[in-house]
Every structure is written in C-alpha cells, then in structure tokens.
Amino acid sequence: MKVRKFLPALLPLLAASPAFAQDPAGSGPIVNALGWIQGTLLGNVATAVAVIAVAAVGFMMLSGRMNWRFGATVILGIFILFGAATIVAGIRTAVG
Template identity: 65%
Template sequence: MNRIYAIFGVAIGNMIFLLPCIAHAQILLSDPRGSGPIISAVQWLQGTLLGTLATVVAVIAVACVGLLMLSGRINWRHGAVVILGCFILFGAASIVAGIRSTAGVIG
C-alpha cells in the first residue's frame, strides 16, 4: 500500500513540476498557418449552438424534466443533472476563462 502512495506522490510531483512548462508552451505556440477557415467555422458552429438553438433546447429540456419531476416519473437526481448540464453548457466560456486566468494564460 505504501508503494502505491509513493507512485502517486511521484506522479503528482511530476505534474506540479511540468505544469508551468506546459502553460508556457501554450503561450508560445500559436495557431498553425492555414487554420483560419477552420477556426472561423468552429466559431460559427459555437455561435449557432450556443445561441438561439441551445437556448430553446435548454428551455424545453428544463420544462420537460420539471414536469416529470413534479409528477414523480423521474428521479430528482436526473433532473438536477439536466439543470447542471444547462449551467455548464451556457457557462462554459466563463469556466474556461476562469481556468485560464488561474493558470496565468493570456489570450
């Protein structure tokens, strides 16, 4: 059992040592040449999926799950998972920005 703890400790130590190197590499590396159309296509897809379409689907999902929870046909835990998923979907940009600012990544 002590050997597992030692291996786990070494792995955590290596990760802590390498994290600043990984973050520095992300700052230095830029988008590859010719990736402009791909990035703009992905941004368009993100705008489409997080815009009106995602809002409508989330409202319908929360309404349906709420009715199922009130009628006792679905477990409360499953309803909470749907609502948590909506928070994560719409808060993804803020979550990533917070993680990047905590890591010290600019951009």
C-alpha cells in the same frame, strides 16, 4: 537530497512565460467551422431548446415521472454547456 538533483531542471519550467495560442497557417476554414459550431451551440435556438428542456425536466421531476438524480444531471449539463466560457475564464485567472 534528490530534490537538489532535479532543481536545475525544474527552474526553467518555473520561470517560463505562458505561450499564447495562435492559429497555424492554413487553419482559417477549420477555425471558421468551429466558430460556427460554437455559435450554433450557444445561439438563440440552443437557448430556446435549453429553456424548454429545463421546463420539461422540472415538470417531470415535480410530477414524479423522472428520477431526481437524472433530472439534476440534465440541468447541470445545461449549466456547464452555457457556462463553459465563464468556467474557462475563471480557470485562466486562477492559473494566472
């Protein structure tokens, strides 16, 4: 009974087309700065630091100097950081 009351309001939401993101006017420097930050976080230096961090955390976990839970958290964080673009692409395809 109550669903029928809200159905006309919900139909336009279900039929809406997705909005594609566009850069607003004058946002060029901001977009360039964010692109630089992304390149820095995902570039060669960051990859080398992440490899060293995983090796150090793995060695400390194996030698008993680090809690396994904390070590797994560090490694999971690195996977999420470098896999963020793939994760977002998967969410976008799942949403449709």
